[in-house]
Amino acid sequence: MKEIYLDYMAAAPLLPEVRESMLPYLTECFGNPQSRHGYGAAPRSAVAQAREEIARLIGAASREIIFTASGSEANNLAIKGILAAQRKKGKHIVTSMIEHFSVAHPLKRLEQEGYEITWLPVDGKGRVRPEAVEAAIRKETVLVSIQHANNEIGTIQPLEEIGRTTQARGVLFHTDAVATVGVVPFDVNLLGVDLAGFSAQPFYGPKGAGALYLRRGTRLYPLVDGGIQEEGRRAGTENVAGIVGMGVAAREAGKRLAAEGARLSALRDRLIDQLVGRAALLHPTGDRIRRLPSIASFAVEFVDGEALVRTLERRGIIAASGSSCSADALKISPVLTAIGFPGNVAQGGIVFSLGMQTTDSDIDRVISVFPECVEEIRRVSPIYSKVKR
Amino acid sequence: MTAADLTLDTLGLFCPIPVILTSKKIKQMELNQVLEILSDDEGIKKDMPAWCKSSGNEFLDLLQEGKVFRVYVRKTKQP
16 A cells, blocks of 8 residues: 655655755765865855855845754744843743744743743634734834744744834844745745744755844854854854755755645645545634645544544554644644634644645545544544434 | 945854954955954954954954944955
8 A cells, every 4th residue: 555645744755856965965075164175165165055045045145044953943043042142122022822842942941031921822723913913012022933834733924014013113023934934935025034943854855954044134142152153153063965955955945836835735725625524523723825835734523633643544644643843742732722722622633744745646545534534533432422422 | 534445244243253254355355455344243342453463454443333333454464
């Protein structure tokens, strides 16, 4: 049986051209980009070229890109680095209740250390209201951090409107853009963001390669002190192969993005519409219009999300019950709770994330198999049999 | 007062990065050309004169406009 992989949000395969581009830097071109002798030259110019490709993908200048080891590191660097550099201005941050852990957890730690965080609620579709951001900004606010899109429910936030507010109020604006850079159009100037964390994974680049966009002239303290790499903002010898791969992945993403977005959106919409018609007590989650092209997400009543993932896998369909970063934590999804699902329903989260190799027939297969998977789990649920009666 | 041939923007960067970037830039310039360096790091006040002294280039001036320092250096030594 051919397996149908629908967990692209957790991990995606490398593009063949990405893999090819990386190989020389894992073999003969092993030099350190900082070396002034001949061995440093090729890695140095390869890193510079990758920086340009990545900057181009997001409408930035190459000197505004800081390489990191992940999107999580980029988000941590953004938040902690800005707060440390702006200590004199104030200690207040505005964020949302559905941020990824790489934003929520550093902020919770800072809260314990005496920073004040405003956690904005979201509506039933998972949207942050731009007016609520504006109302939350105060004289001592140093940073607004709102994700671009949610990896669990797919909702895309109105960053342009929030960006206009932060610019008018003179507050720095960070976005966790891991779910969107290389996936949907992303332009730092159109969105009005000052910092954006992202990684190579979602656009078929290597793991261990991420970047922070930092608007020119913005002061930021490093998380990792040491050498002068990344103009002193992130010490440590560059992950040359990873950076090169990320650069090629960015170049390819720029070419592919519009057509692939339209193709995936059509598959996604068919999957959502069909499943809603075929399984009872199934709720699509997130915004149906402003959403990631690749995500079909649901909350299923009287089903445990993890059990559903296992049942689907037995039938050759690979999906996730929520954010892969928290799969082992076995907690009820804070995102599904924040958009208003009671705990027992929020336990039944299921996320299909589509990608390059997803075909029409894959979607047909999910549509035909999914209802029986749900029924199989419900059949052994004592609560469900009571409710059904 | 000083007419610069080139400007180097190091705003947002902390010392010693502005000095390192200055050193790189100066290498590409002609003898007697003047480089203007923009910086918002206080450290530049000490670091740039010190670097000029050690590298053999001429420190011309440092102007402060709000939070921004404009530093002028003349290339007086061909490495």
